[in-house]
Amino acid sequence: MGGSVRVLFVDDQESVCDLINIFCTSLGMEFSVARDAREALDFITKERFALLVTDLEMPEMDGVALARKVREQQPDIGIFAFTGGSAAYSLRDLENTFDKVFFKPSDYSRMIANAMMYLAQKKYPFLK
DSSP: OTTSSEEEEOOHHHHHHHHHHHHHHHEEEEEEEEHHHHHHHHHHHHOOEEEEEEEOOOOSSSSHHHHHHHHHOOOOOOOEEEESOOSSSHHHHHHHOEEEETTTTTTTTHEEEHHHHHHHHHTOOOOO
């Protein structure tokens, strides 16, 4: 891991990615951004990540389908969902697929705090 925590964030909204990038880099996390599920899968096939944070509603492939595919390739990865809210997903699907679920826009700091706790429990090193 090169001494840093690798996090992959997937969202099609650039402003959300920029905000999360500020949080993650300030905490010493190595951060990659994918703009959709297909790009995220390209990252996953080439690199190992400690944590995937994905939007639920994306074009072509949603976050639930992405999470299931990622778990097949990296079963030990943490996966958080980050969404504007949708009635399209059952609570059971979300609980069975994701380690945590957060809602935009108010849960940014809570999501980062939970990511830090999750990664600390997994004993990933932090630079800061």
